[in-house]
Amino acid sequence: MNTQMLKGKIVESGMTQEAVADAIGMNRSTFYRKMKRKGNTFTVEEMNKIVQVIPLSREEASNIFFTS
Numbered sequence: 001m002n003t004q005m006l007k008g009k010i011v012e013s014g015m016t017q018e019a020v021a022d023a024i025g026m027n028r029s030t031f032y033r034k035m036k037r038k039g040n041t042f043t044v045e046e047m048n049k050i051v052q053v054i055p056l057s058r059e060e061a062s063n064i065f066f067t068s
Helices: 003-012 017-023 028-035 044-053 058-065
Strands: none
Touching (some): 017 028
């Protein structure tokens, strides 16, 4: 996952990480942990919610969530 790109897109959208976590129904500390790659990464369902909330194009989502 390209965390820096995701953070940038969140800022570009005018949102905060807290607002995204709230919008997708995730505990804020869980969201932060997943952003820092501690423990589990985002599930497909969570990724889909993030894509809708920010919003992201297919290409942007692919570049963020499916890079090593």
